[in-house]
Amino acid sequence: MTNKEIKQLQELNAKANNCERLTSEEIQLRNELLFKRNKENINFRLSGNSKYYYAYQCWDFTQHI
Numbered sequence: 001m002t003n004k005e006i007k008q009l010q011e012l013n014a015k016a017n018n019c020e021r022l023t024s025e026e027i028q029l030r031n032e033l034l035f036k037r038n039k040e041n042i043n044f045r046l047s048g049n050s051k052y053y054y055a056y057q058c059w060d061f062t063q064h065i
Contacts, residue, residue: 001037009033 001009012030016022022030031052038055039046041062046054 001033001040005033005036009037 009030012022012026012033015026016030035052035055038052038059040059042055042058
């Protein structure tokens with residue numbers, strides 16, 4: 001992820017944590033940025049309806065190693 005993407009993700013997370021309403025575009029951008037962060041260093045294809053779930057599980061696993 002680039003620094004710009006990391007900054008965008010931090011801003012959107014801060015907005016979400018402060019219980020501010022997010023637009024549908026902001027929600028979609030946040031989901032895609034989280035997916036991109038979670039998919040770093042994962043070298044297999046994730047697709048389908050549960051790709052966000054599996055990407056998060058891979059990220060969570062790498063945090064505990």
